Amino acid sequence: MAVVLLGVSLLTYGMIFVTPGDPARTILTQQMGGQTPTPAAVEQFRAANGLDDPFVVQYARWMGGVVQGDLGQSYYSDQSVSAMIVQRLPNTIELAVASMLVAVAIAVPAGIVSAVNPESRADYAAQFGSLVGVSMPNFWLGFLLIIVCSLWLGIFPVAGAGGVEYLVLPALTLGSGMAAVITRLVRTAMLDALDAAYIQTAQSKGLRERIVVYKHALRNALVPVVTIIGLQLSYVLNGAVVVEVVFQRPGLGTLLVDAIFARDYPIVQGVTLLIGVIFVVTNFAVDLTYRRLDPRIDLKGDTA
């Protein structure tokens, strides 16, 4: 895990370093409300933040801090990067969990109905819905939902963060895209499972169809689905960038994007590192779930 995170941090630091763009000038321009900073001010900013040092020195300095649990300070502010992350993390987690729930709540039933009744109207409807869901950009769906649910129906507020009412539209926006991917996967996995010999056995011994589908087929179909749901976390974090802007929810996505555009290296590094950790942990959690779903899978590597 440490090696993966070291690689991630070195890569991002290296990539952002070779990208043209001077944090000093960009940040000063923003601070001054769009006015061009004087060359003397730019030089002083660079000196104060050690931006004139070579790449290796800057990276080593940052890494030295991280090892001691210090993610550094934003170039803008007195606040530490960790404090800024902690401030915004709850909003993003809330959005991620809610959209995952939306996705699973839509995708699993739709996928099952689709697989149990292949080539029926329900199947075509589910497949068409998935196609639309996959193809529709997040920001567009977001605005569409605001116009319909907020302006026309007046059910939800346009934007903001706070109570549950502020979470519904962003979660639907982000969750529906994911639901589309997962529906298709549940359908395929279920079709494979329903074709298996043990299903015919279960059916021939007279089990009720519902038991066959939910207890025998679904459980076996869930392994690839859980993997993808785990991997979809990347989709949530990507999507959060857009959804957070559209619905004005301050979170990690907006923090990262603002930092990239401003070349605020410490924040970019801090958030990337956190995302790296989340990925590694999620993948590990997914591996653990396999064992629960399918006891035949042995994490020690022995064959069952």
Added chain:
Amino acid sequence: MRRPCSRRQFLGGLAVGTAGLVAGCSSSQTESDANDAFTVALERDPTREKWDVYNGITPYFTHVFEPLVGVTDEMQTEPLLATEWEAVDETTWEFSLRDGVTFHNGDPLTASAVVDSFTRVFEQWSWVPGWIGVEPDGVTVVDEGTVRFQTTEPFPAFPGTISHNYFGIQHPDATDTPVGTGPFRVTNVESQKSVTLTPYEGYRDDAERPSELTFKWIEDPNTRLLSLEKGSIDVAQTIPKSRATSVDDASETAIETQLTPSAGLVAVNLYKSPTDDELLRQALNWAVDQAQLVKSALNGIGKPARGPISSVIPWAVHDDLPTYGPDRDKARDLVEQSGYDGETLSILVNSENADDGTVAQILNGWFSDIGVESKIRQVDPASFNDTFTAGEAHLTLVGFGSNSAACDYLIRAMFHSDGSDNRKLHERNGTGVYNPGPEVDRLIEDGYRAETMAEKREHYGEVQKRVVNTGAIIPLYYNEHVLGRQSNVSGIDGHPIGKMLGWSTLERK
């Protein structure tokens, strides 16, 4: 084993819960009831953590803090917390403070409070001395009503420079809540969301003010517009020009526009072939129809430019500058006379500015019309400046403005060899991007040192004429900012600097 709840019960519960949630949400939407309470949506977070020095709110827009020097609608300095100032010698300025000014906590404004306020700014931002030309120990108390500033070198534009909102004066003991001297005081700050203000009763005039003013952060322009349409905000800052007509046409909403100190122009690379050819540069100028450009790319919002400096700036010589055309036949003739041999010109555009993308496409069409091929290259905002000042493009769409009364830096940044746009290349190989050379450098230095506006106008005016005549730039437009408001809301006090708009006279019909 008996299941704790049947599926039917579960689904039933879910349905009831959802219905309850929707009902709850519908009823939880409250808007401010007071008729004289207003909400203004800003595109930048007014509570950004970057403003620790002001205890968590930006000094822009809110009028919680006031600088010593104000800015008039004509972009000139005017007394604000200081009633007068004078240059005691070439590098020393003394400012006399206004009598009877109190901070929001009732304490009087004193010279030592002003010094403390500047000290905090210096402590927070190491680069401020390089901006205002004053070292951290250069601000001192003369007496309780007078503050002295020692500049590192002669700096005639100093009073204008500290009219920037960055130098709003705050109370020395304000550690948790922002305490300034402005017409509004802070009553609530919701981090990353909003700042709520109420009128400061002890303000030096007795004018009526809105009972509550909330500045709310809504970053996305479309979301700002939808919030305006929904009625959850009263004023939306920075409406995309392309949407302005529909906002104005709607019965519930309207727009307001105001000319700003910012100008949009094409910086032509004087040191890169083939734009090092003056005939080609003039040809490009003859091809451009500024009025048409404002109409098609900016939805008619903006003023067609003749020079590089917005006509709102007092030393701009817009009216005295020649206009090129448009005359595409003449442009074609000039292209033929020039040494242009069909090379594709690059047009560099900052991807952050949607208007620039459209402008570049229109220019691309016009240049093609006169036989000059060009290709648009969009780069992200942070890379833009590096790419531009490295002289990589032939043509670059740039736009500069000012947030203070000191606009001298604009002409220096653009056309002086040591200015921020040309400095990198000038130091490296004696060239630059669009700095015409030593004579213009000298004129800029003379204008900078000028003691009267007439003298300044003469020197800076000559620079403007030269860069237009030699085609070092292609003037495009003087920018207007656009605000959206509810139709029944009026009284926004316009200002060329968008961050200085006044809210004291806001009212609802």
